[in-house]
């Protein structure tokens with residue numbers, strides 16, 4: 001776990017070394033995972049050297065600065081009233097909020113057991129009473145009535161891994177105050193699902209495609225892997241592209257699965273691998289594969305057109321985990337009960353590498369989009385999520401884990417988010433970018 005006293009800063013990495021360090025540290029890939037599609041995280045990654053400080057790149061998520069050259073000293077009332085000062089909605093603090101979550105384990109029936117922290121007996125509830133407060137603007141709470149009215153006859157899809165499913169369940173729970181959705185489809189493993197809101201004729205889907213590109217995964221439901229993952233970096237996963245024409249809005253996310261051992265294919269040949277000692281293959285690093293995959297994905301979505309139809313695309317950045325004093329497989333836990341303050345924690349190197357790739361590729365793609373009318377918005381939730389070590393199930397991924405034995409050794413989940421929990425604010429951000437997007441970039 002990163003030392004909490006370190007400043008949150010985004011730093012440029014010596015990529016070659018980091019790549020090597022990461023592949024060196026990613027061990028024991030055959031360990032069972034938290035759940036079928038959770039991830040493994042490298043340990044002690046902060047030993048990788050951090051080189052040159054880097055200022056943040058001028059990517060789409062960042063604010064267009066107020067004209068700093070203004071000859072007039074700006075006083076408080078002037079700046080707060082002037083709406084031309086664009087705000088970085090992803091920069092701010094978590095502040096105490098008395099009103100609490102929009103739903104509970106009683107009012108929402110779609111919370112997955114592993115994330116149902118209330119029902120599973122999590123003793124503290126303080127983590128429910130915070131809201132994301134962007135530094136320079138107000139973030140309104142999600143308005144379910146307005147959202148569903150906007151979504152009449154529309155279709156929305158979340159495309160990614162189990163964190164995308166976590167996210168979609170938060171949205172379903174929030175919307176359930178207005179209308180309960182009916183599940184109309186699920187795949188065999190209950191990883192991809194579709195719901196329908198009949199009164200609004202709104203369709204909401206989640207599509208499980210942890211690499212976004214074509215991949216062969218040899219893992220059972222307990223995450224035990226019988227062979228290396230084969231990833232085809234030049235072919236998209238048809239599971240989502242085949243349905244793409246049906247969607248008006250999509251939230252795409254990738255990430256952590258790329259940290260696993262994998263063989264990389266390109267042009268019908270093996271191009272290399274990530275963490276495959278003894279295979280006599282070129283170690284390409286997960287960052288190589290992640291960038292390739294995102295380029296393919298973003299190229300597809302930005303150029304996509306079907307009968308003049310282009311979905312509105314959000315790309316969500318990588319989600320951080322908060323295992324401390326170990327990893328998910330080695331006794332790591334996350335028992336904090338309050339958020340960090342800005343500056344109290346730094347983003348881990350793997351997440352910084354992933355997020356940098358995401359920001360760079362989204363920025364490049366957004367440039368293409370602005371020419372052909374496609375809309376791509378960055379949902380840069382990494383930094384605000386890193387401040388929420390208190391938002392994970394921890395041991396409460398299981399029903400009353402200490403019910404029989406107070407000292408039971410239990411597997412912790414410090415990656416997925418409790419529902420209700422901090423992930424609900426991701427939907428506040430989605431809603432605000434949807435209705436007031438032009439205010440933020």
Ligand SMILES: *[C@@H]1O[C@H](CO)[C@@H](O)[C@H](O)[C@H]1NC(C)=O
Pocket residue numbers: 075076077078
């Ligand atoms: C702030 O700016 C406003 C408008 O420019 C001006 O009317 C006001 O006097 C200023 N207040 C201070 C404290 O400078």
Ligand SMILES: *[C@@H]1O[C@H](CO)[C@@H](O)[C@H](O)[C@H]1NC(C)=O
Pocket residue numbers: 081082083084
């Ligand atoms: C904000 O400032 C700009 C110039 O910096 C000005 O043109 C605009 O009218 C101001 N808007 C408001 C609402 O005061």
Ligand SMILES: *[C@@H]1O[C@H](CO)[C@@H](O)[C@H](O)[C@H]1NC(C)=O
Pocket residue numbers: 105106118119120121
């Ligand atoms: C909700 O959680 C509470 C504990 O916070 C528990 O007593 C109750 O049974 C749960 N309800 C459901 C429907 O899971």
Ligand SMILES: *[C@@H]1O[C@H](CO)[C@@H](O)[C@H](O)[C@H]1NC(C)=O
Pocket residue numbers: 153154155201203
């Ligand atoms: C529901 O929405 C779909 C588009 O998502 C549309 O094709 C269909 O006609 C709508 N149904 C009704 C009853 O309006």
Ligand SMILES: *[C@@H]1O[C@H](CO)[C@@H](O)[C@H](O)[C@H]1NC(C)=O
Pocket residue numbers: 266267271
């Ligand atoms: C795949 O083929 C393309 C075009 O023929 C080429 O540019 C690229 O370098 C090839 N990639 C690999 C890994 O061989």
Ligand SMILES: *[C@@H]1O[C@H](CO)[C@@H](O)[C@H](O)[C@H]1NC(C)=O
Pocket residue numbers: 280
């Ligand atoms: C590893 O691969 C290279 C090139 O494909 C080959 O020349 C070499 O003999 C291989 N080494 C082993 C130990 O198989």
Ligand SMILES: *[C@@H]1O[C@H](CO)[C@@H](O)[C@H](O)[C@H]1NC(C)=O
Pocket residue numbers: 335336337
């Ligand atoms: C978290 O767990 C560790 C180890 O069991 C313990 O030392 C620490 O006091 C706990 N922190 C909280 C906030 O409960």
